[in-house]
Amino acid sequence: MKAKFILIFLLQASLGFSTIVSDTIYINSGFLVTDSDSFPVLSYNDSPVFNQGNYVINIQKDDTLLLSIKNNHSQKHNFNIKSISGIDTSAISSGSLKTISITGLQPGGYIFYDSYDYNSYLGLASAIVVKDFLHKHYVLNVREFMTDWNFQLFNLAIPSSSYLPNCFTFNGKSYPDTKMDSSANIMGNVGDTIIVFIVNTGMHHHAIHTHGYHLTILNSTKESHKIGRSKDSFPLYTDEVLTLRVVPDQPGMYPIHDHNLISVTNGGNYPGGMITMFHIMP
Amino acid sequence: MRLIIIFILTGYSLVYSQPKKTFELVSKMDGIHFLDNNDSTYIWGYSFYNSEGSLRPKLPSPTLMVSEGDSVHIIMYNTSGEGHTIHLHGLDADQANDGVPQLSYFVSPHVDTGNYRIVAKHAGNYMYHCHVTSTMHVTMGMYGAFIVKAQGGVNQVYTGGPAYTKEYIYFTSDMQKSWNDDYMSIGPFNKYKPDRFLINGIEKNQLFQDSSQVIQAQTGDTVLLRLINLGYSAVKYEFPSQLNATFITNDGRVLNPTEKSDTLTLFPGERTSVLLYFNSSYTGYIKVHYHNLYQMKGIGFNEIGINLYSPSLIEEQAILTKNIKLYPNPTTGIVNINFQIKENEKIDIEAVLFDVSGKIVKKDKLLNQKESLDYSSLSNGVYILKLISGNFSESIKIIKH
Structure with missing residues (x-):
């Protein structure tokens, strides 16, 4: 059960009111299941029960995040945020709980992760969204796996083969399971403004293609010179966060998928992997 | 009653006032494609429909070129043994015309026809490709360029944008x-x-x-x-x-x-x-x-x-680039070359045949409007015929089979 308490108090008269948002994430281990594979992964969840979809932390601009991290895994872990300095990244031993305070995050999307060894690869990487907008938003966490590596790493072995992923996920799900995941399906009406954060927590670069619409790049943590461009095909580098805006101008169902076509497979079979949908009503 | 008909017709003409452009394509799975070093392999693709029987597909498939504002209709005849579609990548087609089989429709093998309609709203570069088992059909070559030129087809990158030559x-x-x-x-x-x-x-x-x-x-x-x-x-x-x-x-x-x-x-x-x-x-x-x-x-x-x-030498170059007919190609041995020249114009062209490694395998002199070159003694493969006239040359790929 997610423990989330909001406290409001006055920090400084000059800064106005600030909100402290308390949240708890659990480091769980379990099996990621697709229609072709089942293999061990780690996941950040909002409860002690394993869920193969990582939890996304949402706060508002100027919020202070009071984050508790509970390590339910047998190994030690830590917590870090890409491109943010000053985070307490000391170890969180198995079974322990650690609370950290995070302030000053600018509006946008961030990747939080475990920087020990292969833990990020194994699943411990998700997103913090700092909102300064009122629109509906979605987060697509893009990650691929090589299932053999996961079994070896969970047995504390170093991967013995070169990286050749065979499982490709949006928010921890592979198509067709993405069809049933409300977090991975972008829903709205014609004329809505919808913000989409796409975060690449995998080891591959990806090429995300949208059918039906062009989306405007509001921010890119890797290619800032592309901010403002309207595109249908998006390079997505490792560790990149893309912030996109779409205002659908036609109704319908349209795919969103990786156009590096190895990634629209499950265990080498098509269709699968990184495919999800826009569902836009009139 | 007459007013209503006029009103309907006026409304119809407003909706469909954009210039129309229609392409007829045939999806094919019988292409043979030549790569460097005379390697050949199989490809699939689309060919322009031809009432006498469509040609084998080439890689990439034909470029479809329209102008900004055109209303475009692509008719795809599927006579091949597998289902295909056409996805107009980047053109933001509506769902019915998006070419995704599960969401639009599937053009069945052997006899089915697909119709794809869009309005080309933005000048730029796009592509079309099959969206059936994309991992296989794209790899096999079912793709081509779709170009939207500026309005009227003028040489501007986009309507009112920078010009090019x-x-x-x-x-x-x-x-x-x-x-x-x-x-x-x-x-x-x-x-x-x-x-x-x-x-x-x-x-x-x-x-x-x-x-x-x-x-x-x-x-x-x-x-x-x-x-x-x-x-x-x-x-x-x-x-x-x-x-x-x-x-x-x-x-x-x-x-x-x-x-x-x-x-x-x-x-x-x-x-x-x-x-x-x-x-x-x-x-x-x-x-x-x-x-x-x-x-x-x-x-x-x-x-x-x-x-x-x-x-200053463009005109001379044109003799070599525009006025040559070479047939048959592919050939089993004899290649005919016809030159269309002005009256009293003299032909003095050297025809040099290279293999794919760049080695000269045959040289001929062309002095008449109609010449035949005999390559029947050569082994099958890809050759480059270089026609040289003065300081200029033109290269033509010849396939011997």
Whole structure:
């Protein structure tokens, strides 16, 4: 059960009111299941029960995040945020709980992760969204796996083969399971403004293609010179966060998928992997 | 009653007032494609419909060129043994015309017809490809360029945008040749490992043997490159700094501001319009690197030639480029060449045949309007026939079978 308490108090008269948002994430281990594979992964969840979809932390601009991290895994872990300095990244031993305070995050999307060894690869990487907008938003966490590596790493072995992923996920799900995941399906009406954060927590670069619409790049943590461009095909580098805006101008169902076509497979079979949908009503 | 009819007709004409452009394509699975070093393999693709029987597909499939504002209708006849569709990549077609079989419709094997309708709203570079089992059908070659020119087809990058004097389309893709060779045992699809890296379906030396692939420019030209990438690789272009490469559109939208850079990387699915300014004499190459999407490791390389020619010699060059008929090609041995020349014009052309390694295998002198060249003693394969007249030459690929 997610423990989330909001406290409001006055920090400084000059800064106005600030909100402290308390949240708890659990480091769980379990099996990621697709229609072709089942293999061990780690996941950040909002409860002690394993869920193969990582939890996304949402706060508002100027919020202070009071984050508790509970390590339910047998190994030690830590917590870090890409491109943010000053985070307490000391170890969180198995079974322990650690609370950290995070302030000053600018509006946008961030990747939080475990920087020990292969833990990020194994699943411990998700997103913090700092909102300064009122629109509906979605987060697509893009990650691929090589299932053999996961079994070896969970047995504390170093991967013995070169990286050749065979499982490709949006928010921890592979198509067709993405069809049933409300977090991975972008829903709205014609004329809505919808913000989409796409975060690449995998080891591959990806090429995300949208059918039906062009989306405007509001921010890119890797290619800032592309901010403002309207595109249908998006390079997505490792560790990149893309912030996109779409205002659908036609109704319908349209795919969103990786156009590096190895990634629209499950265990080498098509269709699968990184495919999800826009569902836009009139 | 008459008023109502007039009103309806007026409304109809407003909705469909855009110029209409119709293409008839046939999806085919019987293509044979030649790569460098005389390698051949199988491809699938689309050909223009021909009432006498459509031709075998080429790689890439035919370029579909329309103008901004055109109402476009593509009719696809599927006479092949598998289902196909046409996805108009980047054109934001509505769901019915999007070419995704599960969401639009599936054009069944053997007898079915697909109809795809869009309005080309934005000038720029797009592509079309099959969206049925994309991992296989794209790999087999079912793709082509879709170009939206400025309104009226004028030589502006977009309507009211910068002008250009010449344009070239470079469509990059890749191939794991063994998959095309034996497409019945293709896959697993995540193990695709490209070993042929293509520009407009060809590679390496072929890009120089086919003169239409070489940028021909003269001082003062502004050359538009329409760059489209549908491979599994990220393609990095290196432009000569002397040409002031400027990126004008990306994914069919105007870049504001434009971007000036000597390098451009296109991920799978991306397209960019690049202007090159020939303000000074330059002859050389554009380097094209292919990188995998894991650690961006370099896996392939091509070059696009740039040839600066003198405008005073254009007329002489035209003798070699426009007035030649060469047939049959492919040939079993005899190749006929006809020249259309002005009265009293003298022909003095040397015909030099090269094999794909660049070795001269035969030389002939052409002195008459109609000549026959006998290549029947040569082994089967791809050859380059170079026609040389004075300081000029023209190369034509010949297939002997």
